[in-house]
Amino acid sequence: MRGAAGRVRDRWNTFWFRPEPTSTIAVVRIVFGAVATLWTLSQAPDLLAFYGPTGVLATAPPLGTGSWSVLAVSDRAPVLIALWAATLLGAVGVMVGFRTRLATILLLVGVVSFERRNPEILNAGDVLLRNLAFYLLFAPAGEALSVDRRRRARDRFWEFPLAAPWALRLMQIQLSVVYFTTLWEKLQGDLWRDGSAVSYALRVHDIHRFPTPEFVTGSVVLTELLTFGTLLLEMGLAVLVWNRGLRPWVLGGGVLLHLSIGFSIMVGFFTMLMLTTYLTFVPPETARDLVLSARRRWHGRRTRRRSRSPAGGGRR
Structure with missing residues (x-):
């Protein structure tokens, strides 16, 4: 014990x-x-x-x-x-x-x-x-x-x-809480349980950036796939994001979900802030390597530009 x-x-x-x-x-x-x-x-x-x-x-x-x-x-x-x-x-x-x-x-x-x-x-x-x-x-x-x-x-x-990293952990937990509460609230409504919620959302024209094709909003199969797929993905993001092996896959699905929502529906800064929260799950070593790699590429480009300029002795 x-x-x-x-x-x-x-x-x-x-x-x-x-x-x-x-x-x-x-x-x-x-x-x-x-x-x-x-x-x-x-x-x-x-x-x-x-x-x-x-x-x-x-x-x-x-x-x-x-x-x-x-x-x-x-x-x-x-x-x-x-x-x-x-x-x-x-x-x-x-x-x-x-x-x-x-x-x-x-x-x-x-x-x-x-x-x-x-x-x-x-x-x-x-x-x-x-x-x-x-x-x-x-x-x-x-x-x-x-x-x-x-x-x-x-x-x-x-x-x-x-x-x-305890404050960073709170941000990560916030991500799970967002998806748990969102999923719970959706399941309280009939539209999400019967598979028609996405169809209604895609037909509220005053909040859309671009019109949704009729073959999407009018298709029972497509709208049910989108509705139940959203619920399953949100459940995965709430729970499976804590599994290191599955994390890249569920976060990748979440990125596609939020980009599609942000592309089609005017949701303010929600998409950008959710994707910002996703960054809290980037391992420190990966974040460090990405930053230092970007720094090396930046310095390499500056060096090449200088070498090509007249003052650097390059060709005119």
Whole structure:
């Protein structure tokens, strides 16, 4: 019994706390920061309409116990613009890794404040953005491939210090939770159980980027295959993603699923943020090798361009 308990404890500690290279979390930070920057920029055209006192929701909904929002103090135009600017600075700071923890706080405060000012315009992508920003706050996100790293150890910029991965594990668990809850909610409805849900989704024209061919929406066989196939894939992504052998296959299927959804239906930033979460499952060694390989190719191209220029002695 003690031996079994010891093995469980060792596996638990290994999963959460055994130090590993920070290459994966660095790549996740960069991609997440880029998506958060785009999300913040997308708010600018409708900032006052979505969140101002003269907009679509003149009065903010009451905050629950323990909830907070900067816009609960004031949602006048100067405050909105200042909060938007701070959120943008935070998103860019996360992307480049400048004062990474402070930048993450700015981003998180901005996202939470905007979402609580007008929850009626939210979708799953906005919620995932908030959750990932929260997890990133506790991660060693600025330890590699960042301005912070360059300032601390310029000569070791391309190294990836070891750190406990527990915050990265929370992001991975978040992926499973998303698929578990999505699957559970879908199974509560008749349309998913009878195989017709995808047919209805593909016929809501006002949210489509491109019209779906009639032979797809009108085919019982195709729509049932798409509906039940989606449910099976989401179950696989919730459970089988933790199996190392099956992980590339289920994640590959998930990439195809989300790219097809993002291509055909306007789902905001949900597709980009889900694919960002997929990156948390990239092994640190693989992430490190990909980064260093990209660096070598970049330097090789620069060297070739210099050698071909007149100043480098190349032919005219």
